[in-house]
Amino acid sequence: MSAAPDLITLNHRRDIRNRWLLSLPALLIILLAATGPLLIVLIYSFLTPGDYGDVKWLFSTDAWVNVLFQRDIFDDTLSLADAHISIFLRSINLSVMTTIATVVFGFPTAWFIATRPARTRELWLFLITIPFWTNILIRTFAMLEVIRNEGLVNMLLIKAGIINAPIQMLFTDGAVLAGMVYVYLPMMVLPVYASLEKLDFRLVEAAYDLYATPFRVLTKVILPIVKPGVVAGSILVFIPSLGAYVSPSILGGGKNLMIGNLIGLQFGQGRNWPLGSALSISLMIVVMIALLAYVRYAGKGANAHG
Amino acid sequence: MAPNNAVEIWRVTKIYGSGDGAVTAVNDVTLNIGTNEFFTLLGPSGCGKTSLLRLIAGFEYPASGDIILDGETITATPPYKRPINTVFQSYALFPHMTVAENIGFGLKMLDLPKAEIEPRVAEMLRLVRMEALASRPVSKLSGGQQQRVALARALAPCPKVLLLDEPLSALDYKLRKEMQVELKRLQAETGVTFIFVTHDQEEALTMSDRIAVMSGGKLLQVGGPREIYNHPANRFVASFIGEANFLDVTVTGETGEGLSLALASGETFTGPASDELSAGAKVTAMIRPEHVRLQPASGEAGGLTGTIENIAYIGTDTYYHVVISQGQALSVRLQNRPEDGFTLETGDRVSLSLPVSALRYLKD
Ligand SMILES: Nc1ncnc2c1ncn2[C@@H]1O[C@H](COP(=O)(O)OP(=O)(O)O)[C@@H](O)[C@H]1O
Ligand SMILES: [Mg+2]
Numbered sequence: 001m002s003a004a005p006d007l008i009t010l011n012h013r014r015d016i017r018n019r020w021l022l023s024l025p026a027l028l029i030i031l032l033a034a035t036g037p038l039l040i041v042l043i044y045s046f047l048t049p050g051d052y053g054d055v056k057w058l059f060s061t062d063a064w065v066n067v068l069f070q071r072d073i074f075d076d077t078l079s080l081a082d083a084h085i086s087i088f089l090r091s092i093n094l095s096v097m098t099t100i101a102t103v104v105f106g107f108p109t110a111w112f113i114a115t116r117p118a119r120t121r122e123l124w125l126f127l128i129t130i131p132f133w134t135n136i137l138i139r140t141f142a143m144l145e146v147i148r149n150e151g152l153v154n155m156l157l158i159k160a161g162i163i164n165a166p167i168q169m170l171f172t173d174g175a176v177l178a179g180m181v182y183v184y185l186p187m188m189v190l191p192v193y194a195s196l197e198k199l200d201f202r203l204v205e206a207a208y209d210l211y212a213t214p215f216r217v218l219t220k221v222i223l224p225i226v227k228p229g230v231v232a233g234s235i236l237v238f239i240p241s242l243g244a245y246v247s248p249s250i251l252g253g254g255k256n257l258m259i260g261n262l263i264g265l266q267f268g269q270g271r272n273w274p275l276g277s278a279l280s281i282s283l284m285i286v287v288m289i290a291l292l293a294y295v296r297y298a299g300k301g302a303n304a305h306g
Numbered sequence: 307m308a309p310n311n312a313v314e315i316w317r318v319t320k321i322y323g324s325g326d327g328a329v330t331a332v333n334d335v336t337l338n339i340g341t342n343e344f345f346t347l348l349g350p351s352g353c354g355k356t357s358l359l360r361l362i363a364g365f366e367y368p369a370s371g372d373i374i375l376d377g378e379t380i381t382a383t384p385p386y387k388r389p390i391n392t393v394f395q396s397y398a399l400f401p402h403m404t405v406a407e408n409i410g411f412g413l414k415m416l417d418l419p420k421a422e423i424e425p426r427v428a429e430m431l432r433l434v435r436m437e438a439l440a441s442r443p444v445s446k447l448s449g450g451q452q453q454r455v456a457l458a459r460a461l462a463p464c465p466k467v468l469l470l471d472e473p474l475s476a477l478d479y480k481l482r483k484e485m486q487v488e489l490k491r492l493q494a495e496t497g498v499t500f501i502f503v504t505h506d507q508e509e510a511l512t513m514s515d516r517i518a519v520m521s522g523g524k525l526l527q528v529g530g531p532r533e534i535y536n537h538p539a540n541r542f543v544a545s546f547i548g549e550a551n552f553l554d555v556t557v558t559g560e561t562g563e564g565l566s567l568a569l570a571s572g573e574t575f576t577g578p579a580s581d582e583l584s585a586g587a588k589v590t591a592m593i594r595p596e597h598v599r600l601q602p603a604s605g606e607a608g609g610l611t612g613t614i615e616n617i618a619y620i621g622t623d624t625y626y627h628v629v630i631s632q633g634q635a636l637s638v639r640l641q642n643r644p645e646d647g648f649t650l651e652t653g654d655r656v657s658l659s660l661p662v663s664a665l666r667y668l669k670d
Contacts, residue, residue, distance in 0.1 A: 200396075203400060207411070212411075213386055
């Protein structure tokens with residue numbers, strides 16, 4: 001009797017050690033591919049911009065000051081950099097909207113797939129991943145083709161006699177949002193599907209049996225249980241949308257800069273690599289704060305239930 | 307409509323799928339279940355018990371027929387509008403809620419004020435003896451405890467009818483016996499009509515006021531436990547509930563006591579009188595193993611005799627498998643009483659007597 005548990009813990013320990021060894025390659029890659037470049041970016045953010053891009057190896061905190069403040073060219077006084085702040089806010093706004101929209105469209109999609117017979121589910125999942133096969137640029141240009149003034153939607157609407165002149169859809173905030181939602185929707189559908197698939201549908205019946213209307217079954221039983229999937233999906237959508245570059249510049253026409261575009265600009269025409277680096281790290285900090293706040297909020301909801 | 311019926315099921319048919327793959331799970335079932343009754347649906351796995359229960363709960367809708375609750379037709383009413391609650395076989399407790407939250411869920415969904423919910427939940431916790439675990443998450447409960455929470459949750463909103471789908475099948479023997487008593491107590495204390503599903507005939511006999519025996523989607527017989535056991539309507543009911551010996555006999559004539567019956571091998575015995583049978587009729591006679599009398603064969607002629615082929619000792623009783631003639635054997639169950647002065651061995655000749663009052667004629 002007493003030997004068995006010992007054996008189990010022993011095996012368990014060996015298991016854990018083996019798992020650590022197995023994850024070593026992944027850890028190495030993370031160290032080299034993620035931490036390394038990050039370190040370089042961090043160092044660059046404290047250097048002086050070179051004349052034709054690149055950096056001069058002179059320590060300077062100018063880049064960091066310039067993230068939030070601008071220096072008056074005449075009297076050298078500092079004032080808040082409204083442009084940068086409004087770009088940050090616009091990006092956060094776009095990301096939040098994108099996340100909400102992907103939940104709104106992604107949840108029913110995931111529900112639809114999860115409630116199909118087991119055999120056909122794989123086919124639906126496969127269809128969901130098809131957009132991943134195409135480069136994001138091409139997908140975004142395809143979107144442009146659909147919504148531009150001479151594009152598919154406008155042409156059809158005009159042919160159908162619903163409108164006389166094309167509706168301006170391209171180069172609007174709506175176009176950017178639509179492009180983002182299109183690109184990131186699978187990132188929401190997949191984790192939500194994963195948790196819906198594990199949902200015991202008898203719980204839905206139990207709630208239905210206990211006088212919960214269909215809407216309340218959704219809000220009181222299904223959503224609380226699949227919340228981890230929604231949280232994971234939201235993180236997967238929110239983070240990359242904060243740094244979105246392609247959709248805003250192609251579908252938004254670069255009219256309204258997002259952080260991603262601003263950073264891109266510093267490394268390109270702006271020739272201010274330290275500022276680009278400092279902005280990048282600021283973006284990371286924003287992401288981290290947002291994540292912490294979100295996880296804490298989501299966790300609190302779970303505690304209130306459990 | 308009789309007001310003392312809690313549920314009336316009228317010619318209900320349920321078909322899953324369509325075309326070649328269609329399965330008729332419930333086939334033209336008509337059934338009345340009385341108020342405050344402990345009613346059991348009994349039948350082998352796949353006979354349509356769960357389907358019938360789901361039709362009453364509202365999870366499925368019948369292809370034809372009507373379901374009436376307290377005189378009101380609810381055939382097309384969704385489950386959340388039916389004052390009927392279910393105890394699921396898997397319990398289906400909400401994993402993100404505590405014991406008390408689970409029990410209070412139905413009351414909350416009925417939009418009752420908190421001041422009413424709390425005392426009711428406390429009352430339910432007391433009823434199922436779970437007061438100490440009120441704030442425990444349900445994932446940290448044993449099977450028996452989860453069962454109690456499921457019961458309390460379903461009873462909390464004071465349903466008119468409680469549906470229980472094989473609620474005890476996941477429990478081990480001892481716990482199951484305890485819960486059987488517990489369920490009877492709960493039913494008596496709450497006065498709610500219970501519709502209980504089981505495939506265990508013993509469970510059905512000990513717990514029910516009335517039993518409906520189902521097979522292949524059809525209702526075979528409805529009656530009290532004694533009626534079902536003593537007067538099974540057909541061969542299936544007789545063999546599904548309890549054990550039964552079937553004897554293919556031909557009526558040879560009438561005697562003062564009843565009918566004279568002959569086995570294929572020519573041996574005769576007397577069965578009860580019947581208006582439906584006359585000389586020459588072929589019929590199946592049924593007798594329970596414990597009703598057959600058995601003695602070491604004596605020299606006297608007459609009656610049935612046979613040879614013991616097999617003996618199975620089960621503690622309280624002993625089973626004797628007695629071969630009467632080729633292809634015709636009887637199972638006999640005798641209580642083991644120390645005062646019985648004989649012991650029987652395999653191969654012994656025995657004489658059998660079949661009391662007339664214990665014999666039944668059956669349709670197939
Ligand atoms: N959802 C369903 N789809 C198709 N066939 C079903 C479904 N549910 C039950 N059945 C079939 O209906 C019959 C009765 O099933 P069920 O009511 O579960 O019986 P029981 O509860 O007595 O075991 C079975 O043949 C079963 O295979
Ligand atoms: Mg069943």
